[in-house]
Amino acid sequence: MSPSTFARRLASRRRQLASAAIVAVALGLLGMLYAAIAPRGSAATSADPAVDEGRSLFQSLSCASCHGLNGEGGKRAPSLIGVGAAAVDFQMGTGRMPLQQHGAEAPRKRPVASEGDILKVAAYVASLGPGPAIPQFDAADWQKADTAYGGALFRTNCAQCHNFAGSGGALTYGKYAPSLSDATPTQIYEAMITGPENMPVFGDKQITPDQKLAIINYVRTIKTQADPGGVGLGRVGPVTETVVGWLVGIGVLVIVTIWIGARA
């Protein structure tokens, strides 16, 4: 290695160090500038006290253990930024969240949190980003909707997973569309606008709010309607009818033949 080559290399190394130093200083200045002008974390202090209470409930109800301290999501659970209050009200109101265990699907169970607490968590999650709000309507709204139209919409959009009477049905790999028998009108509406679990979202352009109320009216009408033909047998179609046919129909008649045979 000749001396001139060595000098060239030294100069090159010095230039590199100089550029690194400039970048470091620039980054430092940028950081300080950011710290000076960045907003002081609007989430940290909120105008709405419900949001603050919601945040502490979010942590104490162990939502944060999967969804992250700020609802940013993690390996085990999705981000909650932008899911909206409706999703929280549905998931916690049907007892699906907090999750009992990981599996193909979260089953409906008794809610852990009170209604008031759920609304606070909902307010907090809504503050993370814009999303669907909890729908506001009362019984009179859906009760005046067109049941028969709702039925046609239900058969077109819902029955292929939830079955013709909303009794539920199997989906792939252990997932399922649950029975609608326990769902409240608000929960049915929330499910349509948030698409929980495997359910698609039915936006207001696909199914208008009026149509949603009609569907709710149909689901509630057939749920409360008595079965005119006797015992409803779970409203799942021929499978249960067949079980009754074998056990009660042929079963009883075979016992009768044995009885007649024994008396011969």
Add this chain to the structure above:
Amino acid sequence: MASMGETAARQGLRYVDDRFGSASFLRRSFNKVFPDHWSFLLGEIALYSFVILLLTGTYLTLFFHASTEVVTYNGSYAPLRGVQMTDAYASTLHMSFDVRGGLLMRQIHHWAAVLFVMSIAVHMMRVFFTGAFRKPRTINWHIGVTLFILATLEGFAGYSLPDDLLSGTGLRIAYSVMESIPVVGTYLAYFVFGSDFPSTSGDFIPRLFIIHVLLVPGILLALISAHMMIIWHQKHTDFPGPGKTEHNVVGSPFFPTFVIKTNGFLFLVFGVCAFLGAFAQINPVWLYGPYNASQVSAGSQPDWYIFFLEGSLRLMPNLESNFWGHTISWNIFVPGVILPGIMFNLLYVYPSLEAWITKDKAYHNLLQRPRDVPTRTALGVFGLTFYAILYLGGQNDVLANTFHWSLQSTTWVMRVLIIIGPFIAYYVTKRWALGLRHKDEERLHHGEETGIIRRLPSGEYIEVHEPLPAQRQAILAMQLGHDLPDHAELPSGNGHHSNGQGNGQAPGIGRPVGAMARAREALEGFFFERHDSPKSGPGDDDPKTLTRP
């Protein structure tokens, strides 16, 4: 007054008798003897459900409109008011909600249909497992299989008539199954349906109606009559028992005993159908909604007798081939056409096949117990297991949802079971039947165990057996096929091979010539395999067993 009435009755009867000569016919018929075993009443359930079907079905035709004309519903079922639907569906709603007794009649009709096919299936199992299909009753077995297939078709046509969402889904599948037949499928489906499906020509529902209320019931009625006349002519079979031989029938006379018994049974079948019709809702078409090709419900199942076809379609892997631009859908053609074709043809040929294998050309009026012919019983259970897995496969989604299984795992478990399940069932049944047979051989030759242990003067302990009563012994020997003297030495063709001894080894008969004969002999070896264990042959006496003094 009484005597006047009696005289009038006598005169009336004489008037009929003079013209038809029916008195002697009736006297003979009234004395016809029917055996008493309970399992002989299973076929009657089918007969009486058919009577109920004719009665209730006639009532339903008074209100049903076989029309695909689109109407707007305005009846009393509010959740469908204002919905557009075919007249067939609207009239079904009308008869369910606005006709007095209409829903009850519909439900009794549907339950009777379910019980009709179920009782045919149960009756067929009885006939199969007791060997009642053997000569001379082979043709009646064929009629029976035809009745089973026609009953299935009749049921499918019947529940498809209301044009509701569920049955329309079934018709759509039936259309696709027809379409899957190579080359002619599309033409055939068009020919049957009169157009594409859902019908654009409006021909299909009226066609289905005539098939359901005239064509198939007419054939059913004719075949049921033939079935009964053959039974009447050939007389009923019976199990071996005291005083029962191949040449007699022991039981009650047709009149009055059998008539009273069977009429009582008729009313009991009516009662069960009416009970179910009144208290258990079946086919709630108002919940399904009118058929619409863009809609389908989760858990769409056919009625039970189509479950096996639904199952074969659901379990079949997705296979298609393309030849010169022509697609053959093996995934539909094999499970929808080939498989049921094989299953029903096996049912038709089984009696002839068994007779050919066993060289049994004799007349049989005495029945066998399932254990008496272990291979036949095991083959029957093989078939039933295959059928049962298809049957369960047809409801895989409902099973998965009810028991929280994964739908995919359920399907895959059934795909494996459909291959190995029947063989396991065959083996278990065969061993079971052989075990029972060996137990019977032991009872026949050594008598019943008494539980008494006796010590001999020499100090040896023996177990005391009590010989069976002579009559019981004779019956057991008959059941096990020992009723003929020298049964082992008789040449083939006498039909008493059921003990399996001396098969194809009769003296003077050499090795069979020809591939068919060799195949037959191999099958015969399979059929009679291990009927008797060498230790319990008739000549074997255990010297350590004493009979009770």
